[in-house]
Amino acid sequence: MASLVAALFIFFLLRLGDALSVDYYAETCPQAEAAVMEAVKRATANDNTVPAALLRMHFHDCFVRGCDASVLLNSKGNNTAEKDGPPNISLHAFYVIDNAKKAVEKLCPGVVSCADILALAARDAVALSGGPKWEVPKGRKDGRVSKASESTQLPAPTLDFSQLKQSFSQRGLSTKDLVALTGGHTLGFAHCSSFQNRIHNFDANHDVDPSMNPGFAARLRKVCPAHNKVKNAGSAMDSTTTVFDNAYYKLLIQGKGLFSSDEALLTHPKTKQLASRFAASQQEFFEAFVKSMIRMGSIQGGQEVRKDCRVVNQ
Structure with missing residues (x-):
């Protein structure tokens, strides 16, 4: 039964991924990608560890609840968020996503998800480091749930x-x-x-x-x-x-x-x-x-476009 549930969950996530499009913001926010690239470029010029941090952040996001920016949410009240789980303690450069989000919000408020910004930032991090550049399919939504306990689902460096x-x-x-x-x-x-x-x-x-x-x-x-x-x-x-x-x-x-x-x-x-x-x-x-x-970036499961990448919408 558990394997059937897992299979259906994966199918659901992949079906959601079908809705992604490289032209998703072509009319609603055509300058979004340039704004994200500028934020990543500016941060990288000041700190050459930023690209590695952003790529790792995107991977860690996608492997827990799909690419829904749940790794960006802050802990609140009795809930300890993913970013404060043991595998994520060493994640950094969250400010880069914050800066990119602020820039994009000025261009087109409430349109571009934090999950898409993180996916774009990871792509830009690779490109700025001498790696390939590609068209990122967009249209992800941001999740409302983030639990440190689920960060243990990330593949550990000790796995066979x-x-x-x-x-x-x-x-x-x-x-x-x-x-x-x-x-x-x-x-x-x-x-x-x-x-x-x-x-x-x-x-x-x-x-x-x-x-x-x-x-x-x-x-x-x-x-x-x-x-x-x-x-x-x-x-x-x-x-x-x-x-x-x-x-x-x-x-x-x-x-x-x-x-x-x-x-x-x-x-x-x-x-x-x-x-x-x-x-x-x-x-x-x-x-x-x-x-x-x-393929990894098409695994998603969010519900909204957050106004602030660190907190869910009220």
Whole structure:
């Protein structure tokens, strides 16, 4: 019964996604995309971690209740919102979405959803970092529910391949989507806690994950000692942390992926082959990433267009 409910839920979300259109605001707010791009560009000029933050924020939004901007809502009263759940504590750059929303509201009040602004901002973040640019289907609505307890539905960095596959398939996403979207790890930074399990007390026979490049593991152990007390210690996700490229895959197949979930892509023939293809061809990665972002971005379930991205309409 539970699997049937899950299947119907996914079908419902995907059917909603059918209503999205790249021309959704062509008449009602034609300057919306330019306003969002300007907000992202201005923030990125002051802080080069913004693109990684926005891409991650969009992913975290879509994987809980669909792409409904529920991750943007503030906690209120007795309700702790998604953004304050454990996997989301390190999310930042919410102010960029606030600034974009204010700019768009001046152009056309009450027309453009926060969910669409976040989807556009994620696209712009990738493009400004040297990655591909694509037409974002629009028409999402904003949700009214945000619960920290549901943030545990996000795929954790410790998941193995079967767990990752299940997480993505429950949202109507394929194995290829899994590999392509994980390529988003080409941007950003990871705290020690996200990969500590691989470099200390890995299992009964190994202190370090034997699948990890020894030199890479040694460097990580210096940055993240067993009893690390440095709050923001960690490592860049790949060698070009502010550039959207295929360096992530090149490092991954050398045993230099950070997370267990990264390494998991090499434990299955199909995903290993895809990772190798993306390492060999940045163009192929870009094309797959765009298609997967559009698919992921079509999972939605909101009901309104919020006036303020942090609070539901009264």
